[in-house]
Amino acid sequence: MAFKFYSKINVPELPENVNWNEYTFRQKTHEVHSQTKTIPLIWDEKLKGEIIYHRWYSYFEDFLSTLPLGLGYIQSAILIKLPAGKCIPSHIDSAPFFKKYSRIHIPVTTNDECFFTVGDETKNLKVGEIWEIDNDNQYHSVVNGGTTDRIHLLIDFFRYPDLIISTHSRLLLNESIIHQGKGIYYGCFENYVISRRDPDFLVNIKTGEEHVIPSKFTHDCIFNQGKIYIADTGNGRIVILNKDFTVYKIHSIFTVQNHVNTLLFDQGVLWCLLHNKGPSILVGIDPETGERLKTFNNVGVQSHGLVRYNKGFLILSSAESHLIHLSDTGTIKVLCSVPGHFLKGLASKGNLVFFGASPPFPRGNRGDPGLMCDLVCFDLEKKIIVSKTKLQTCGLLNNII
Numbered sequence: 240m241a242f243k244f245y246s247k248i249n250v251p252e253l254p255e256n257v258n259w260n261e262y263t264f265r266q267k268t269h270e271v272h273s274q275t276k277t278i279p280l281i282w283d284e285k286l287k288g289e290i291i292y293h294r295w296y297s298y299f300e301d302f303l304s305t306l307p308l309g310l311g312y313i314q315s316a317i318l319i320k321l322p323a324g325k326c327i328p329s330h331i332d333s334a335p336f337f338k339k340y341s342r343i344h345i346p347v348t349t350n351d352e353c354f355f356t357v358g359d360e361t362k363n364l365k366v367g368e369i370w371e372i373d374n375d376n377q378y379h380s381v382v383n384g385g386t387t388d389r390i391h392l393l394i395d396f397f398r399y400p401d402l403i404i405s406t407h408s409r410l411l412l413n414e415s416i417i418h419q420g421k422g423i424y425y426g427c428f429e430n431y432v433i434s435r436r437d438p439d440f441l442v443n444i445k446t447g448e449e450h451v452i453p454s455k456f457t458h459d460c461i462f463n464q465g466k467i468y469i470a471d472t473g474n475g476r477i478v479i480l481n482k483d484f485t486v487y488k489i490h491s492i493f494t495v496q497n498h499v500n501t502l503l504f505d506q507g508v509l510w511c512l513l514h515n516k517g518p519s520i521l522v523g524i525d526p527e528t529g530e531r532l533k534t535f536n537n538v539g540v541q542s543h544g545l546v547r548y549n550k551g552f553l554i555l556s557s558a559e560s561h562l563i564h565l566s567d568t569g570t571i572k573v574l575c576s577v578p579g580h581f582l583k584g585l586a587s588k589g590n591l592v593f594f595g596a597s598p599p600f601p602r603g604n605r606g607d608p609g610l611m612c613d614l615v616c617f618d619l620e621k622k623i624i625v626s627k628t629k630l631q632t633c634g635l636l637n638n639i640i
């Protein structure tokens with residue numbers, strides 16, 4: 240792929256008082272860009288992956304936050320002016336930095352004599368068109384043979400890996416609906432998702448086949464070594480099924496008040512997070528006997544979500560709006576907060592953590608089609624929230640894998 244077209248959008252007018260001569264680092268440092276001028280918006284000149292906002296960012300903030308690029312975050316956004324009659328000679332952007340990001344170009348002003356060449360393809364890109372170019376594998380160059388300046392918004396975009404998101408009325412693959420109309424969607428594994436309909440089902444989203452499960456008000460299900468582990472919240476039980484959906488074992492070890500809602504298998508221990516309708520509890524059990532092996536009290540309030548990380552766990556203290564780290568020794572540290580939101584649905588992919596943040600909403604209306612939730616991404620290395628994306632969840636966001 241040399242060029243990939245996304246869509247066409249309206250580009251904002253540039254403010255009249257921008258000074259193209261104020262910031263000169265990029266054109267002075269990189270010989271190939273010496274004929275260009277730069278306005279940095281989000282830009283780490285050291286290419287270390289830090290997210291650094293510059294003076295003119297706030298002017299473009301709304302525009303950047305609504306760009307239809309899919310799920311991900313903007314690492315760099317810079318305006319580049321190539322004056323009339325100037326060029327950018329052929330080169331490859333070879334620093335390791337560029338391998339991580341998709342390079343996006345959006346012409347802001349241009350003319351019919353501007354030509355962008357990537358590999359052996361040459362195009363005249365039009366104003367408002369969103370294009371991705373392969374800048375780290377293929378030689379690319381630009382000629383502005385016209386009599387007016389060419390200005391592009393150039394973006395380095397980090398694309399998230401695929402996420403399956405369960406909500407009160409939809410199952411999403413990233414931003415696309417892959418299943419709906421089958422009750423409340425909860426935990427999932429492989430091609431199966433919990434569909435809460437009283438009775439509750441496991442639904443195969445590829446084939447549509449459905450299996451009734453002996454579980455009520457089900458919250459989670461995970462698969463480990465040939466067994467399906469189900470959080471039977473409404474009966475205070477852990478239900479274990481064989482791969483053919485027959486019952487293997489049922490551990491009646493919790494109460495309904497415990498509200499077991501998230502399961503995690505780690506090194507032979509089945510960890511069960513108890514929301515507890517208040518201060519929450521994390522319990523590690525022997526999956527064969529149901530015996531309690533370890534208990535952590537006060538792991539957030541009305542907590543959801545459980546991920547193993549850095550000699551401990553990541554948990555959402557939903558009612559406190561925090562993402563917390565619980566160490567194996569019991570120490571709790573708040574990693575980030577989304578004030579005023581109820582957090583639910585937690586998954587990690589490498590150093591990125593994804594969770595849902597729902598605005599305040601009456602409990603009875605959790606499936607309201609008007610409810611949209613934010614998908615929040617927290618970078619465990621950068622220690623910042625790198626994106627919040629409004630999703631058409633059509634109800635509360637319940638689970639992410």
Ligand SMILES: [Fe+2]
Nearest residue numbers: 331332374379
């Ligand atoms: Fe380049």
